[in-house]
Amino acid sequence: MKIIRSIAGMRKYSGGARSKGKTVGFVPTMGYLHEGHLSLIRRAKKECDLTVLSIFVNPTQFGPAEDYKKYPRDLKHDEAIARRLGVNAIFLPTVDKMYPPGFCTYVSVEGLSGILCGRSRPGHFRGVATVVSKLFNIVQPDVAYFGQKDAQQAVIIRRFVKDLNMGVKIRVLPIIREKDGLALSSRNKYLSGQERKDALVLYAALRGARRRVLAGERSAKRVVSAIKRLIEEKKGAKIDYVSVVEADSLTEIKRISGKVLIALAVRIGKTRLIDNVIIIKKEGTKAQRHRGTKKKMEIRCG
Amino acid sequence: MKIIRSIAGMRKYSGGARSKGKTVGFVPTMGYLHEGHLSLIRRAKKECDLTVLSIFVNPTQFGPAEDYKKYPRDLKHDEAIARRLGVNAIFLPTVDKMYPPGFCTYVSVEGLSGILCGRSRPGHFRGVATVVSKLFNIVQPDVAYFGQKDAQQAVIIRRFVKDLNMGVKIRVLPIIREKDGLALSSRNKYLSGQERKDALVLYAALRGARRRVLAGERSAKRVVSAIKRLIEEKKGAKIDYVSVVEADSLTEIKRISGKVLIALAVRIGKTRLIDNVIIIKKEGTKAQRHRGTKKKMEIRCG
Numbered sequence: 286m287k288i289i290r291s292i293a294g295m296r297k298y299s300g301g302a303r304s305k306g307k308t309v310g311f312v313p314t315m316g317y318l319h320e321g322h323l324s325l326i327r328r329a330k331k332e333c334d335l336t337v338l339s340i341f342v343n344p345t346q347f348g349p350a351e352d353y354k355k356y357p358r359d360l361k362h363d364e365a366i367a368r369r370l371g372v373n374a375i376f377l378p379t380v381d382k383m384y385p386p387g388f389c390t391y392v393s394v395e396g397l398s399g400i401l402c403g404r405s406r407p408g409h410f411r412g413v414a415t416v417v418s419k420l421f422n423i424v425q426p427d428v429a430y431f432g433q434k435d436a437q438q439a440v441i442i443r444r445f446v447k448d449l450n451m452g453v454k455i456r457v458l459p460i461i462r463e464k465d466g467l468a469l470s471s472r473n474k475y476l477s478g479q480e481r482k483d484a485l486v487l488y489a490a491l492r493g494a495r496r497r498v499l500a501g502e503r504s505a506k507r508v509v510s511a512i513k514r515l516i517e518e519k520k521g522a523k524i525d526y527v528s529v530v531e532a533d534s535l536t537e538i539k540r541i542s543g544k545v546l547i548a549l550a551v552r553i554g555k556t557r558l559i560d561n562v563i564i565i566k567k568e569g570t571k572a573q574r575h576r577g578t579k580k581k582m583e584i585r586c587g
Numbered sequence: 588m589k590i591i592r593s594i595a596g597m598r599k600y601s602g603g604a605r606s607k608g609k610t611v612g613f614v615p616t617m618g619y620l621h622e623g624h625l626s627l628i629r630r631a632k633k634e635c636d637l638t639v640l641s642i643f644v645n646p647t648q649f650g651p652a653e654d655y656k657k658y659p660r661d662l663k664h665d666e667a668i669a670r671r672l673g674v675n676a677i678f679l680p681t682v683d684k685m686y687p688p689g690f691c692t693y694v695s696v697e698g699l700s701g702i703l704c705g706r707s708r709p710g711h712f713r714g715v716a717t718v719v720s721k722l723f724n725i726v727q728p729d730v731a732y733f734g735q736k737d738a739q740q741a742v743i744i745r746r747f748v749k750d751l752n753m754g755v756k757i758r759v760l761p762i763i764r765e766k767d768g769l770a771l772s773s774r775n776k777y778l779s780g781q782e783r784k785d786a787l788v789l790y791a792a793l794r795g796a797r798r799r800v801l802a803g804e805r806s807a808k809r810v811v812s813a814i815k816r817l818i819e820e821k822k823g824a825k826i827d828y829v830s831v832v833e834a835d836s837l838t839e840i841k842r843i844s845g846k847v848l849i850a851l852a853v854r855i856g857k858t859r860l861i862d863n864v865i866i867i868k869k870e871g872t873k874a875q876r877h878r879g880t881k882k883k884m885e886i887r888c889g
Contacts, residue, residue, distance in 0.1 A: 394691055452724065
């Protein structure tokens with residue numbers, strides 16, 4: 286496994302591979318790898334000739350009051366995992382090289398960046414779109430892998446890749462959860478024992494919402510209310526948002542239909558956690574409805 | 588010569604060429620080609636295996652009150668010229684394909700985009716940076732060619748290519764002028780006979796400034812004043828700005844030293860024209876100054 290620290294070195298490695306007709310799979314991360322990241326690496330290994338992992342805690346996607354400095358880091362542990370999984374190269378750029386003096390270019394996905402998580406994290410998605418653009422230009426992957434847990438991030442990345450005509454295929458893989466339902470996140474490390482227990486309410490509430498929708502609920506408002514009621518029962522939980530949106534455009538909807546994302550962000554103590562489910566609710570055709578056929582539903586969850 | 592209208596077709600053409608080890612030179616234009624463009628094409632032909640010319644009047648770089656609709660177009664004439672010069676492919680995308688419904692991603696070069704031309708053309712350089720990013724991602728050139736007439740554009744393009752780690756070499760070639768000094772521009776077509784004569788004051792004033800600086804003038808303020816005085820003598824001329832800036836960073840300077848850009852924008856009647864000169868003013872070393880050596884000066888003009 287290669288450890289590449291320079292931008293020129295990374296470009297050369299990828300360029301060399303691609304010029305020999307090899308496909309490059311890319312898993313960009315902020316490190317502190319968990320099973321969620323591992324699922325991405327395993328898929329890249331399966332689908333591409335070479336797998337490149339990047340580890341870079343990107344300062345431009347953290348707000349001034351956010352946890353950039355204390356964001357968990359454990360490079361040794363990450364390297365060992367990557368080696369075990371057969372990663373071909375780890376790209377480890379430094380902040381100085383990624384943002385040299387005079388740096389002033391940003392990629393913004395307007396409209397999609399100011400809603401949901403973007404409302405309480407101004408500048409966050411501009412930072413994400415900018416660093417992912419940079420990484421794509423350096424690594425030049427054929428396919429890049431992201432987790433569905435960051436649902437809005439995934440939509441934004443698909444959007445700017447399409448809008449800027451970047452030749453990268455984006456794969457978004459399902460959320461990986463603990464046995465008790467908690468979505469994996471490097472930030473779970475911040476949780477105390479009690480907070481860890483309280484945090485279970487997030488997925489419990491989302492599961493409840495899914496059941497309601499399956500049972501025929503169409504009102505986004507009622508679904509949101511039910512989720513909020515459950516979460517508010519936990520004393521240590523403070524809701525940032527609970528939203529029901531069209532899954533690809535992130536447009537807020539009133540009536541649940543089609544491919545829907547139910548997403549939330551909640552502060553458990555001082556730790557901000559996010560989680561979501563996707564529900565695909567197919568309506569029967571007009572003819573079917575006239576025949577009184579039961580409306581077809583299909584469910585897919587993050 | 589290939590005429591390529593689809594984005595996928597362009598990507599395939601370039602990708603195919605590069606996979607065979609051929610270098611691609613790229614000249615992005617808004618068409619209505621003049622000798623300035625031709626100098627870029629000729630240089631690309633000299634330096635690269637294949638030369639791609641794009642013609643796309645980009646709506647996102649025009650303000651609502653600007654000349655997008657009436658911007659001169661003459662595709663037949665452009666095609667004939669390109670063919671004569673040995674261009675290998677013309678890329679002719681449509682607005683619908685470049686900006687499909689839902690498009691919402693922009694590349695912004697902050698700090699460099701709100702000054703000089705950016706002050707009176709808000710959004711212009713965001714439009715330029717966005718479309719050039721898109722074109723680079725589609726055409727994937729090794730080298731791209733731009734004219735020094737759009738001095739601020741050239742600095743901004745160099746900046747975002749560096750900041751976003753795009754693997755494209757940027758070449759900026761000197762301004763091409765009519766025999767009487769008028770900088771070539773597709774917009775010169777808008778000028779009436781009298782306006783055409785009045786427009787000569789732009790380069791005359793810049794030449795005067797250059798002479799002053801050569802004669803030892805170090806005050807940017809006095810240079811600007813002298814230029815303004817000359818231009819204001821023309822009744823039909825309305826100054827947008829006259830600025831003396833450090834040539835690479837576009838930082839306003841007070842004392843002329845190093846590589847300096849003197850740039851201006853002036854409305855002649857309804858037509859907004861820009862022009863500039865670069866002066867490299869090398870100071871003698873300390874030792875030379877102590878020996879009383881004459882300060883060395885070197886001049887390069889756009």
